[in-house]
Amino acid sequence: MPSLLGHAAAGLALNAAFAGHQAPRRSWALAAACALAPDLDWFTAFLHLPYGHVLTHRGATHSLAAAALIASAAMLLGLRSHLRSRRLWLCLFAAAFSHGLLDACTLGGVGVAAFLPFSGERYVCVWQPIRVSPIPLTGRLWVRFLGALWTEAVWIGLPAILLVTAARAARWVRPVPDHA
Numbered sequence: 001m002p003s004l005l006g007h008a009a010a011g012l013a014l015n016a017a018f019a020g021h022q023a024p025r026r027s028w029a030l031a032a033a034c035a036l037a038p039d040l041d042w043f044t045a046f047l048h049l050p051y052g053h054v055l056t057h058r059g060a061t062h063s064l065a066a067a068a069l070i071a072s073a074a075m076l077l078g079l080r081s082h083l084r085s086r087r088l089w090l091c092l093f094a095a096a097f098s099h100g101l102l103d104a105c106t107l108g109g110v111g112v113a114a115f116l117p118f119s120g121e122r123y124v125c126v127w128q129p130i131r132v133s134p135i136p137l138t139g140r141l142w143v144r145f146l147g148a149l150w151t152e153a154v155w156i157g158l159p160a161i162l163l164v165t166a167a168r169a170a171r172w173v174r175p176v177p178d179h180a
């Protein structure tokens with residue numbers, strides 16, 4: 001998986017691009033939390049479930065359905081006064097599902113069960129430019145971590161900057177009124 005920094009950056013970028021200027025400040029924290037939440041499945045490692053089980057890493061919590069649940073929970077917990085905002089919900093949903101997409105673009109590890117509960121098939125992207133971030137960070141693993149961080153800077157950081165810049169620019173560009 002990308003590091004927590006990479007996932008959080010994706011969530012923050014989606015919030016910056018799509019939440020809108022009327023979104024409350026806590027939407028930033030919620031977007032980052034939604035982007036990180038799917039990895040709560042690491043705790044199932046203690047259950048010694050068989051390989052490929054829906055509750056193992058990159059299983060149920062990384063699906064589209066889980067992204068919808070995570071976004072809904074975040075709205076209920078942190079944005080109760082904005083429950084009718086489809087825009088904010090979609091933003092949090094995108095942040096949550098960005099996690100699975102980035103995991104699928106990471107070289108190594110199991111595929112992402114994006115379509116649970118309808119299909120248990122695990123998917124990876126045909127192109128996986130992001131390196132796996134090692135855990136725990138001990139000894140020489142720091143070198144690998146920094147290498148992985150570099151791939152995240154290129155393949156998550158740069159697209160995030162472009163996305164936010166394009167979204168902000170689109171808000172400033174208005175069609176010229178036709179007075180003819």
Ligand SMILES: [Zn+2]
Nearest residue numbers: 001038039103
């Ligand atoms: Zn993950």
